[in-house]
Amino acid sequence: MGVSPLPKKRICLDGKAMVEFLFNGLEEVEKTIGYIFKNKLLLIQAMTHSSYKNNCLTESYNEQEWIGDRVLGFEMAKFVSLNCQDTVDAKSATFATLTSxxxxxVLTVRHGIHKHIKLCDNNLTAKIDAFAEQQTRNGHQHMHK
Structure with a gap:
């Protein structure tokens, strides 16, 4: 299936039309995660890889990723602390898994969200597609190293 391909030519549209163009298909992501974004640009940015040059409305997800990693880490630490009665080492291992x-x-592929990433990097696309195929074969199980 793959990820969203880059159009051959850069598309220049007015603001509203560009939001509609870039948001195309992302309704599925909203439906999957159970959240409707009031500011569609946040989801567009979250789904835009730095290789995708056709998005002239937002930056790539890099800044959101940095902030999101910190929020996710905090929330996962709270979750593990409140829900795991294991040793500190076991809690650390659980935390490491949940934030890896x-x-x-695995979750992104399991729920088909990877199909909506906007990118233009053939190597990365091939890696994502191979990972998705592998996950389909193994029932979307997390692979412990």
Missing amino acids: NEFWA
Whole structure:
């Protein structure tokens, strides 16, 4: 299936038309995560890789990723602290799993969100597609190293 391809030519539209163009298909992401964004630009930015040059309304997700990692880490630490009665080492292992890129990649592919990432990097697209195929074969299980 793959991720969203980059159009051949850069598209120049007015603000509202550009939001509609970039938001196309992202309703599925909202439906999947159970949240409707009031500011659609936040979701557009979250789904835009730095290789995608057709988005002239937002930056890539890099800044959001940095902030999101901190918020996610805090929330996962609270969750583990409140819900796990294990040793500190076991809690640390659980926290590491819940905040790992692999764990979130598995969830992203399991729910089809990867299909809506806007990027233009053939190597990354091939890696995402291969990971998605592997996950389909193994039932979307997290692979413990």
